[in-house]
Amino acid sequence: MKKMSIWLEEKDNSPINILDRDLNVDILIIGAGITGMSLAYQLKDEKLNICVVDANLVGQGLTARTTGKLTYLQGITYSKLLKDKGLDSSKLYLESQIEAIKEVEKIITKEKISCDLEKTSSYLYSGTPNKIKELKKEKEILEKFGIKVNELTGKDFYSIYVSDTAVFHPLKYVYALKKICCKKKINIYEKTKITDIKLIKNLYKCQANNNIIYAKKVIIACHYPFFLLPMFLPIKTNNEQSYIMAYKTKVNEHKSFISVDKQTKSYRFHDNYKIVLSNSHMIANHLNRKENYLELINDIGKFYPDYIWSNDDLLTIDNLPYIGKIKNNLFIATGYNTWGMTNATIASKILKDLILDKPNKYEELFAISRTISFKDLKNSVVDMYDNAKGFIENKLFPNKTWYKNITFTRKNNLPLATIHDENGEHTIINRCPHMKCSLIYNQFENVWECPCHASKFDIDGNCLKGPSKKNISYKE
Ligand SMILES: Cc1cc2nc3c(=O)[nH]c(=O)nc-3n(C[C@H](O)[C@H](O)[C@H](O)COP(=O)(O)OP(=O)(O)OC[C@H]3O[C@@H](n4cnc5c(N)ncnc54)[C@H](O)[C@@H]3O)c2cc1C
Incomplete structure (x- = not known):
């Protein structure tokens, strides 16, 4: 793996x-x-x-x-936008996404780019009655906007799909x-x-x-x-993290899927691999990242991932x-x-x-x-409260029970964390330079992560990913 x-x-x-x-x-x-x-x-x-x-x-x-999908079927998007922003905005967002897919295809053709572009249908599906109702509404709205939307009903699921979407190698x-x-x-x-x-x-x-x-x-x-x-931005956005893996499969369905249930699942195919995404959460929650990875691996049961990774993106309060x-x-x-x-x-x-x-x-x-x-702001306050809970918990109890070989100390008024491994000791300042949040150690990837805005640092405190501009290395 x-x-x-x-x-x-x-x-x-x-x-x-x-x-x-x-x-x-x-x-x-x-x-x-x-x-x-x-x-x-x-x-x-x-x-x-x-x-x-x-x-x-x-x-x-x-x-x-990413999972590298080029699609305008992005969950229950257009119903939400129609409700919050009105018909014109919802339709305009749809137009922008369709224009973008065409633009990527145009560039690939014009420049003769070989990037595994494949026309695939995009499916949204659910097995729960209230979400199925939402999917039917989404279909209705898309049809009102002139999109041909198909439906497929199974024994325990309902899905809607469109055919003019694609996947590629980003x-x-x-x-x-x-x-x-x-x-x-x-x-x-x-x-x-x-x-x-x-x-x-x-x-x-x-x-x-x-x-x-x-x-x-x-x-x-x-x-x-x-x-x-x-x-x-910290008031108007939230970071969401998800876990992704790719494993070998004999069947390439040439389709891509997203569930619209509470726990999003998404998958597509690439060559002879199936790429599966799951376990999304706000970054200040589910702080035991190793457990999140293991849940994803458990999810696919008998298959074993060849590749496994995570990604995070910024969600805005008005979508x-x-x-x-x-x-x-x-x-x-x-x-x-x-x-x-x-x-x-x-x-x-x-x-x-x-x-x-x-x-x-x-x-x-x-x-x-x-x-x-006002509604967006209210939702944002709820998200911030949720994030704040994770933040405060992390600040008050940085020494998690699942951490092995990490000691937390204070020196010269600085919160320090030291990892002891076969190469010796690696001490970092346990405070993100960006907005002073306490960090968590991701024991699956061996990186320090900021649970507030997703900065990442290696075991010796070198900054791997912003928004932090600085390292957190500590030398006596
Ligand atoms: C799990 C997951 C799956 C996804 N799947 C899809 C999908 O299927 N389809 C889809 O449309 N989208 C998908 N996305 C979203 C997509 O991955 C991102 O929105 C997109 O890649 C963002 O691109 P970007 O260029 O803005 O950011 P990035 O690719 O992160 O590029 C930003 C660059 O800025 C550099 N940088 C940062 N700070 C500085 C600095 N101070 N100075 C100089 N450089 C700096 C970084 O090194 C980086 O290279 C997914 C997201 C997630 C989380």
């Missing part, structure tokens, strides 16, 4: 280019996941000096850990976008972390490792932005992503509610228009400044 995403078997053999000097650019894109690379691709033919930077390697963030796709952008003289710097952005006169001064990038326009495409104000202008010449795209393959693609088209001062029909729908309803 490999503790890694199946997509990471695909290697990017191009050399790693690390920033080693100051730069002056028109456009700086921070983050080279599907969001950053899709935007770079959209802008590649403009007469602009563009630079993309990534703290890690191209595509190795969330994008390397990393092969992103690597191909990188290659195309490099040919178009877009500079892509990996292992180059942005740690500060300041607006000075009309230029953004961005600290990138030990260098400065001066940019006229900056796009935050790094999933969870490392600066918070003025977007109030729509945040794509657009923050202020001045600062833009963002995030909060994809676990539908980043389509939303990153549509984000790239929207942001291209906004950067070029052109209108875009989705601008208002996804605007950062959109009003939040």
